[in-house]
Amino acid sequence: MIIQSLAFYLFSIVTVASAVMVISARNPVHSVLFLILAFFNSAGLFVLLGAEFLAMILVVVYVGAVAVLFMFVVMMLDINFAALREGFLQYLPLGGLIGLVLLLELAVILGGWVIAPDVAERAAAPTPAIDSVNNTEALGRLIYTNYIYFFQAAGMVLLVAMIGAIVLTHRTRPGVRKQKISEQVAREDSIEMRDMPSGGGI
Amino acid sequence: MAEFWTGYAWPAIWIGLQVVAIVIPLLLCVAYLVYFERKVIAAIHLRRGPNVVGPYGLLQPIADGMKLFFKETVIPTGANRGVFIIAPMLTFTLALIAWAVIPVGDGLVIADINVGILYLFAISSLGVYGILMAGWASNSKYAFLGGLRSAAQMVSYEVSMGFIIISVLLVVGSLNLSDIVNAQRHAWFVIPLFPMAVIFFVSTLAETNRHPFDLPEAEAELVSGYNVEYSAMAFALFFLGEYANMILMSAMTTILFLGGWLPPFNVAPFTWIPGPIWFAAKIAFCLFIFLWVRATFPRYRYDQLMRLGWKVFLPISLAAVVIVGGVVLAFDIQSLVK
Numbered sequence A: 001m002i003i004q005s006l007a008f009y010l011f012s013i014v015t016v017a018s019a020v021m022v023i024s025a026r027n028p029v030h031s032v033l034f035l036i037l038a039f040f041n042s043a044g045l046f047v048l049l050g051a052e053f054l055a056m057i058l059v060v061v062y063v064g065a066v067a068v069l070f071m072f073v074v075m076m077l078d079i080n081f082a083a084l085r086e087g088f089l090q091y092l093p094l095g096g097l098i099g100l101v102l103l104l105e106l107a108v109i110l111g112g113w114v115i116a117p118d119v120a121e122r123a124a125a126p127t128p129a130i131d132s133v134n135n136t137e138a139l140g141r142l143i144y145t146n147y148i149y150f151f152q153a154a155g156m157v158l159l160v161a162m163i164g165a166i167v168l169t170h171r172t173r174p175g176v177r178k179q180k181i182s183e184q185v186a187r188e189d190s191i192e193m194r195d196m197p198s199g200g201g202i
Numbered sequence B: 001m002a003e004f005w006t007g008y009a010w011p012a013i014w015i016g017l018q019v020v021a022i023v024i025p026l027l028l029c030v031a032y033l034v035y036f037e038r039k040v041i042a043a044i045h046l047r048r049g050p051n052v053v054g055p056y057g058l059l060q061p062i063a064d065g066m067k068l069f070f071k072e073t074v075i076p077t078g079a080n081r082g083v084f085i086i087a088p089m090l091t092f093t094l095a096l097i098a099w100a101v102i103p104v105g106d107g108l109v110i111a112d113i114n115v116g117i118l119y120l121f122a123i124s125s126l127g128v129y130g131i132l133m134a135g136w137a138s139n140s141k142y143a144f145l146g147g148l149r150s151a152a153q154m155v156s157y158e159v160s161m162g163f164i165i166i167s168v169l170l171v172v173g174s175l176n177l178s179d180i181v182n183a184q185r186h187a188w189f190v191i192p193l194f195p196m197a198v199i200f201f202v203s204t205l206a207e208t209n210r211h212p213f214d215l216p217e218a219e220a221e222l223v224s225g226y227n228v229e230y231s232a233m234a235f236a237l238f239f240l241g242e243y244a245n246m247i248l249m250s251a252m253t254t255i256l257f258l259g260g261w262l263p264p265f266n267v268a269p270f271t272w273i274p275g276p277i278w279f280a281a282k283i284a285f286c287l288f289i290f291l292w293v294r295a296t297f298p299r300y301r302y303d304q305l306m307r308l309g310w311k312v313f314l315p316i317s318l319a320a321v322v323i324v325g326g327v328v329l330a331f332d333i334q335s336l337v338k
Helices: A002-024 A028-048 A052-076 A081-086 A088-115 A117-122 A135-144 A148-169 A181-186 B002-044 B060-070 B081-101 B116-137 B141-172 B177-182 B194-207 B232-257 B268-272 B275-296 B302-331 B333-337
Strands: none
Touching: A002 A028, A028 A052, A028 B081, A028 B116, A052 A135, A052 B116, A052 B141, A135 A148, B002 B060, B002 B081, B002 B232, B002 B275, B060 B232, B081 B116, B081 B232, B116 B141, B116 B177, B116 B232, B141 B177, B141 B194, B141 B232, B141 B302, B141 B333, B177 B232, B194 B232, B194 B275, B194 B302, B232 B275, B302 B333
């Protein structure tokens, strides 16, 4: 158990520290890199909880795809660092408010835990029990049975977001000459097959 | 004290030995993969290749390594020092840690985890950060363009790779790599899933930034792309990382489609050869195709690369998931391969 505790403290300290660095780093690219470190260490925490599927999905989706695109954009932005610092105090009350709300929510959850310890058992439990199947299977059975409508709704939201992004950024420009590879390949004289003698040229 | 030794010290030493047993052969393989590459391409070009250092040029990789080791590491003045130094380390580390879950033989694996294939996929999707960080931290337009190209390319091809992995997983019914190999006892998946195997292999070419998709390096236009500002060991770590990734991707292809450590036929002369040797032979075959492709095909244009990824591979692999899923459900394939 000592190893688990040490790993937990390592992961959580790095997660919290890098989360602080995300908002305090001067360079936005460093912020994104610290965000990635925070994601990665949260994945480590998931592994410690025995939720290895969620951990891997967190790394694949957030670190491997979302944060890459994020970093892509941040790297290409031409950012004026001085102008960025000016708005700091202006947004401080709003940011502080959001932080306070999150803190209160955490307190409510923690309070519920202390006041009614049996409340966790009422949440939907995977059938069969988690010790007879691995957690990928347990999660799949739960999502595709009890929560199928929510799952499908989440899928629809993502689809709408995707279509929206395409519609907003797609523009048809007149007079663009595009390469049509199928037509090129289908041309009679485009490809000629020759038998080459070994060691010789054409 | 006794509890400390049995509970912590010996397991730690044992894990350390296992890591060494994987990493040392891997680094040797990387060194000799470079030699293999030069020899194969020389043979295709009707040249001799390295033949001066040692018998048949066999000491050439060691000479190259020594050269890089004794060079001076130069960090450009405008570079972002921290990120500049971390980038090659990250690339190299990621290329090594993926091997923790690769089963080289029946039960011969360091960590036989439930979500092995997802772990591999996650680690290979992290590989883009080393390149992106190197490109940005170098503070050079060539390196930056190379890094951006690489990021876009790797993200695009990961999508179709993911779908093909899902279609294999549907057949097997497990995310464990040993289960995936064992499910191929009757037929390697390259036979029933041949089109997916081809798409997967081409995607691994793009994922490792190899020819014909080596636009991030594109020496003719970007000098050398993301690693142009790197020298000495920092460059060597990128180089080792790239080749270790090639071996890793070949190992993934072997496990998913070529039956891992299984012999081609389960009869006498084939079963005499132990599993790890079959595994190594299959990886070597995949690597040979990597090199063969490099010597044969011209480099893709960038728009062609994106077209292939998004407009050709993605629809095909999406259709593959639907078709394979339907067939698996209709004929109850999962109980057949169990």
